[in-house]
Amino acid sequence: MVRAEFAHLNPEEKVIMQRWVNLRPLVGEITYDIHLNTPDQTWPEHFTEEDKKRWRYLKDKRIDAICHTRLGNWILEVTPKLTPRTLGELIMYRDLYLKQVPQIKPVKLGAIVELDDPALHETFRREDIVIWVV
Numbered sequence: 001m002v003r004a005e006f007a008h009l010n011p012e013e014k015v016i017m018q019r020w021v022n023l024r025p026l027v028g029e030i031t032y033d034i035h036l037n038t039p040d041q042t043w044p045e046h047f048t049e050e051d052k053k054r055w056r057y058l059k060d061k062r063i064d065a066i067c068h069t070r071l072g073n074w075i076l077e078v079t080p081k082l083t084p085r086t087l088g089e090l091i092m093y094r095d096l097y098l099k100q101v102p103q104i105k106p107v108k109l110g111a112i113v114e115l116d117d118p119a120l121h122e123t124f125r126r127e128d129i130v131i132w133v134v
Contacts, residue, residue, distance in 0.1 A: 005030070005032040006032065007033070013080070016079075016112060016114050017064070030067045031068065033063075034066055034097075037100055038060075038061050038096065041055070043055075065078070071105065071106070072108050074107075075090060075109050076112055077112065081113060082120055083117065084120065086111050087124060087129065090127075091127065094109055109129040111131050111132070113133055114133070116131065
């Protein structure tokens with residue numbers, strides 16, 4: 001059974017997230033679908049309010065999940081395959097999150113994936129991002 005908290009994930013990501021939750025690699029409270037504020041967008045003159053609304057929805061910055069543990073808060077990205085995009089999204093989410101939410105605890109990053117790409121491991125390690133393959 002897929003949890004209601006996963007509603008923002010696509011069907012494949014929901015299965016991956018449920019596998020990760022079942023493994024319990026982190027102990028803490030999980031918050032899902034965290035919307036981040038982004039700088040104001042400059043719009044082309046021909047954009048209607050409906051165009052702007054649609055664009056904001058498509059380009060909204062949303063963290064899949066944050067696990068609040070005793071030692072820190074983990075920003076989690078759920079995706080079928082580990083890619084350079086996963087790396088970029090996690091770094092961007094961390095930067096936006098830190099600007100919006102003052103932190104006392106450290107913020108850590110984690111990628112939850114089904115398919116690994118070992119060619120990316122060195123870069124993820126250098127950026128201190130944990131990879132969970134489930």
